[in-house]
Amino acid sequence: MELILDMASWILIVVGSVFCVIGAVGLLRMPDFYSRIHASGITDTLGAGCILGGLLLQSGLTLVSVKVAFLLFFALIASPTAAHALAKAAYLTGEKPLTRRGKSA
Amino acid sequence: MKYLIGLGVTLMAVWLLWSGHYSPLIISFGVASCALVLAITHRMNVVDNEAVPVEITGRLLIYLPWLAWQVILSNLAVARIILSPSLPIAPRLIRTPAGQKGEVGRVIFANSITLTPGTVSLIVNDNEILVHALTQEAEDDLQSGKMNEQVIRVEGNA
Numbered sequence: 057m058e059l060i061l062d063m064a065s066w067i068l069i070v071v072g073s074v075f076c077v078i079g080a081v082g083l084l085r086m087p088d089f090y091s092r093i094h095a096s097g098i099t100d101t102l103g104a105g106c107i108l109g110g111l112l113l114q115s116g117l118t119l120v121s122v123k124v125a126f127l128l129f130f131a132l133i134a135s136p137t138a139a140h141a142l143a144k145a146a147y148l149t150g151e152k153p154l155t156r157r158g159k160s161a
Numbered sequence: 162m163k164y165l166i167g168l169g170v171t172l173m174a175v176w177l178l179w180s181g182h183y184s185p186l187i188i189s190f191g192v193a194s195c196a197l198v199l200a201i202t203h204r205m206n207v208v209d210n211e212a213v214p215v216e217i218t219g220r221l222l223i224y225l226p227w228l229a230w231q232v233i234l235s236n237l238a239v240a241r242i243i244l245s246p247s248l249p250i251a252p253r254l255i256r257t258p259a260g261q262k263g264e265v266g267r268v269i270f271a272n273s274i275t276l277t278p279g280t281v282s283l284i285v286n287d288n289e290i291l292v293h294a295l296t297q298e299a300e301d302d303l304q305s306g307k308m309n310e311q312v313i314r315v316e317g318n319a
Contacts, residue, residue, distance in 0.1 A: 075236065075240065078240045078243055078244065079243075081243055081244070082239070082240075082242075082243035085243060085248055086243075086248075086250070087248075087250075088252070090252060090281065090293045091250060091252050091295055093281050093293075094239055094278050094279055094280075094281065094295045095239070095243060095278075097236075097239070097275070097276070097277075097278035097279075097281070098236055098239055098240060098243075098278050101232050101236060101276060101277075101278065102232070102233065102236040102240075105232075119178060119179075119181045122178045123178070123179065126175075126178075126179075132276065133272070135276075136272045136273075136275035136276040137272060137275075139275050139281060140271060140272070140275045140281065140282050140283075143275075143281045143282070143283050143293065144283055144284060147283045147284065147291075153252055153253075153254060153293055154252055155252060155253055155254075
């Protein structure tokens with residue numbers, strides 16, 4: 057049982073790390089500000105989510121895991137709010153998104 | 162009154178879970194600080210359905226697993242785009258109707274949109290949200306209106 061939990065936890069942590077790296081790659085590859093926000097969203101959600109999920113399994117049924125669950129909860133509220141604030145600020149100050157045809161919308 | 166009780170219960174639960182010390186002295190510190198926070202927030206007039214959404218908490222817990230599944234699906238879609246050599250994106254701005262009656266509902270909807278990679282909410286108006294979508298698929302997903310309906314259900318008749 058312990059072994060299975062340990063393996064599941066490590067798989068989650070590794071998968072989360074891979075998604076963090078994918079998010080970082082996306083951040084570099086995406087062409088403009090708005091599309092980069094989508095890439096950072098991967099790191100915020102599945103990256104952070106999987107890593108914290110793996111840590112939850114490591115700590116088991118203790119108060120520590122409650123705190124990790126709270127971390128996950130707050131991260132999932134704070135990161136879209138911050139992403140929205142960034143995107144809104146960019147839009148209102150006139151940053152034009154790229155569109156399909158390479159023209160500004 | 163129910164908002165005050167809801168806030169008090171939440172504060173006390175958080176105190177107990179985060180401190181981990183259950184001696185009478187520490188618990189009485191907890192009760193005292195929760196009472197102080199309740200008194201201050203009550204005087205500030207900020208204890209309402211927006212700060213303490215007790216009515217929707219139960220339905221929110223049903224909504225969250227659905228949202229989590231959507232987030233995973235769209236994560237995989239965007240990850241595939243990032244990793245494909247041709248970077249097949251087709252970014253566009255779209256307007257999506259937001260049928261929520263209250264501000265809390267609209268905030269939940271806008272946050273859900275941003276939480277799913279592939280769509281980011283830019284401007285939140287009274288009945289629609291301006292969204293930046295990364296691909297045609299992300300736009301189609303959003304415009305199918307499923308998420309909108311789910312959040313309306315969370316909001317209920319409150």
